[in-house]
Amino acid sequence: MAIVHIPALLHSLTGDVRKLEVEGRTVGDLIDQLELLYPGIRDRLVENGHLRSGLAIFVDGMVRREALEYEVPPGSEVLFVPAVAGG
């Protein structure tokens, strides 16, 4: 069980639900669960089986490069944030 924050651009898909508790072992599993609730959301987050380019996954404030494969500790907060590189 983890708390997933829905990216703002996808609030229209979730009827303005901004965060919710979702069951799943990995980030990928969480997205599968979201897809059951909000059909179409997976394609917005996942591209060719990978996390969409330009997105990063933050779990409890830390970037997880394992992305979809990352195993989410119970109760953690998962965010999808635009990935950025420094100068």
Next chain:
Amino acid sequence: MAAKVHVTATLNGEPVEFLCEPRQSLLEVLRDELKLTGSKEGCNNGNCGACSVILDGLLVDACIVLGAEIDGCTVETIEGLMGSDGLHPLQQTFLENAALQCGICTPGFIMAGKALLEKNPQASEGDIRHWCAGNLCRCTGYDKIVRAIMDAEPQLEVKK
């Protein structure tokens, strides 16, 4: 291609001879022909001072002097600054003041500082800022460079 010109000059206290194309700048001659790459090219049109050298006692931008023009002249570059007793006081004060970050502007500033202090051994902060306005540094904000030049003044005095 025009015929090459034969030039003899004094470079860092030693006689030199070279052939150069009439279109080659002094900076090109120093860097490409004489392999003295301490003078840098930042702009190649006299705007940045990275190529500053001292020509017959005057501070010049080597990129806007022709190589052929220095026939019979005396040229000092950064490579000639270190004496038998080690670093020149300006080189030392630049190090002590952390007056360089990337260091690409440093040879130019040190040559500019040397030319200034030879003319005006007690240059004030304002004098230094005015004199060095032809030398660009993008890293330091000039603060530590100005301090380094001021710090060299008493040491140069002692040396004399």
Next chain:
Amino acid sequence: MNPTQTMAPAQTEVEQKYKVIGTRPIRHDGVDKVTGRAVYGADVQLPGMLHGKVLRSPHAHANIKSINTAKAEALYGVKAVMTAADFPDSGSRTANLGELGEVPLKPMCDNVMASDKAVYHGHAVAAVAATSPHIAEEALGLIEVEYEVLPPVMDVLKAMDEDSPLVHEDLYTDELGEKSAKPSNVASHTRHVKGDLSQGFAAADHVLEREYRCATVHQGYIEPHAATAMWNPDGYLTMWVTTQGAFTVRTSVHQILDIPVSKLKVIPTEIGGGFGGKIPVYGEPVAAVLSRKARRPVKVVMDRTEVFQATGPTSGSYVKLKMGVTNQGRITAAETMLAYEAGGYPGSIVALGGICMFAPYNIDNTTIDMYDVVVNKPKTAAYRAPGAPNSEFAVECMLDEFCERLGLDPMEIRLLNGAKEGDIQSHGIPHPRIGCIETTEAARDCEHYQTPLEGPNRGRGVASGYWVNAGLTSSVTARLNGDGTVTLQEGSTDIGGTRTSIAMQLAEVLGIPVEDVVPSVVDTDSVGYTEVTGGSRVTFATGWAAYNAGQAIKSQLIEQAADLWKVDKDQVSLADGVITTTNGDSRSMTIKELAADLSQKGIDVGSRETVTPQNHGGAYATHVVDVEVDPDTGKVTILRYTAVQDAGRAIHPSYVEGQMQGGVVQGIGWALNEEYFYNEDGLLMNSSFLDYRMPTSLDLPMIETIIVEVPNPGHPYGVRGVGEVPIVPPQAAISNAIARAVGVRLGDLPMSPQTVVKALSAKS
């Protein structure tokens, strides 16, 4: 001279705690750099080396119909000519940009050399290698290119218009995976939402809505780009490059040329400034292809015009901001739209602008809409705190306007709203421990702020800034020598003294003088993977790798000493370069003695370390500036400037001050003078240092610095990145100072003399 360079009181404790950290040793590469011996990009000379030059588009936007290189190839002294056709087809290939994911390769290849279309003035279209630079230049004039000139679009808002000319016919707006129906110059739109805007604005007593613009500015490093390539017949390619990241160059060239990374070695030269602009590749793949074709080493060095026309600049931008505050100055809501120019290909740093914009403050209700927009300008690159100055400028100016209206002190409004550890940022991530409050307090209490400013047309401005900093991957290899010194090989190129700030952290662990650590920046075959010198991350992350290397050497030495003394290793300790027993038999020897013994026995002591730390903290700064405005000419003179910043822990305070001073001065240039001028055909009119006016020593006073140290709990010594945040506050601080001096608020950068005069005459 003004008193400057103060350390906050925390330093005294540090001095007791640390032997090396906090001192100001002379940098290891210093002598090379003051004697002219250091080898920078253009200084590389190889036997038989040719000189490469690049032909550039004279148009801002044009289809390339044909290129004929026959006459150039026939010129005496020309050894190779190339066009984009010499690159492997990039059509369907992708590049893996690590955290940025997989991106199509074509824009990256096309930016290096245009294949079908030139999308900015100065875009590379062909290149020549010849026996001298002059011959190469002559040959460029013999290349015939047939263009079909297209109308350019030069401004971010115009480019967003429905009926704007399209920079790319096949570009569609991406909204997190959803594509627009029609092609557009808007490459992407993203959004962050926190709280509820309507509630937030309802709670406000005062609401302001304003627009802010930044002109395109360049990083302005003094050393032009330079790359030398030597392609051997066995397929091995060696490159000497002035770059912020040798491994990044390796990856980029490997992807563009489709050659294995194992056959590619990048040797970083000294680098004459980068500021973000020496991360992308330009002449590197070109030099490589020319070298392969000519079968000789080729050096490609840009001139200053090429640097301005075709590299770097940061995004010109449009920011619309609406904020609400209570009568007491508490910010209740902020809504913003950021549109950043990406240049000729998608990928501006608007996302960082969004992340940093409200980070100094704890605001419950925010919405941020971010647009990445292509225009006919060079592909933008990172520039010191990329994206942050453009957006934070807006917030800092507006806060000052609120202060003036409400009669609040600019420091107090920043303290009232200042972000603290645990506050949720606008993109949903909580702040770690940051020094926002401590920095603002130090600025409020500093002598400069406490001294009244007097005189006509003078004003004092205050602004703050935040930068996120970066961690990323860094590697070092450390080895103990027989004389007790340590050689330290590192992958981070040294742009501002980081050899020393990294070495100091290793020296501290072992308790040896920093002069006994010998750091060198090495090539991509000789050290583990290391990401760019950027994101203010080198002293933090590479320093951490050196710290780990020091710890590893320390425990190896303790083990060896225990072995020698036949005691348990728990009974041995190492401090101040001396190894001693702790079991009371008071045996001891210096590291030097043990090192000599081990080297004689052939026992190697050393370590290879790679770290990817994330706890980089954030950097926070508050600046105070006094200006005087000449009402007749509009010239703004900086009378006094103080920069206050949280460094976490200042490893080498002189170089921390130097970063602060350099960042401030770049910010002053951005604020007052620097901008790209394009004519109506989209041609760059000021591609020289004479016309692109960067600050000189004459334009400036001394820049006073106050280092605050709120240690970053995420780093063994508490380090935070320091290099970037000082460029964030100056623009707004100066705008606010001008407002206080002459009563006009300027929201468009630069605030050049003519802008100031215009605003003054509009007012009267």
